[in-house]
Amino acid sequence: MGKKVRGGRLPGFRLRGRIWIEGPDGTFLGYGRVVLLERIRDYGSISAAARSMSMSYRHAWRLVESMNRQGRYPVVEKRTGGRGGGGAVLTETGRHAIASFWKAYHEFREYMLERSAHLDL
């Protein structure tokens, strides 16, 4: 019958993947955490950021605690009191962490695209 078993690339097949930055306590920064940080930057509040992502405040708070605990400096500073009973501010460290993640993320996407092109199936 002479079945052709190695046809080079099968159409519709591609390499997919996911990356995250791991710290001493497990995940430090992944896609969801980065979006949360960006929302905190934009809304100036963990609860508003959480709400905008349909995430519970409790969960968002825990993610922020996890990031703040792991880095050399906090990524988010919580402000108690003041207008509206306190808000949250993305720190310079937080801004830098976001940028580092997106840089790695976009490089990874390029890598996957390139690698998919010579996937031998």
Next chain:
Amino acid sequence: MGKKVRGGRLPGFRLRGRIWIEGPDGTFLGYGRVVLLERIRDYGSISAAARSMSMSYRHAWRLVESMNRQGRYPVVEKRTGGRGGGGAVLTETGRHAIASFWKAYHEFREYMLERSAHLDL
């Protein structure tokens, strides 16, 4: 205060990731599926392979069906009857798919290692 916010690489931080091959129906081949195929190759039976991974036969069977349905040729051939009521054989296509996955996997690990080394946190 002059906080040092960009300290280069934080020790203990690294890039982690996961890859899989996506086909027309979603996942075609990932780490777990590849291990299942290797066990089928070694045991000559889907049920023995599933048992060795503490996976239900039903689940293993569905994974095999998903892989067989998506490729140009099946990765596993089921043999009905014969000794022991039928077994399963990894095809040449299956062997080739395993090799392609491990190749991508190891290249990806190299990439992640290299990329971790210049993670700027």
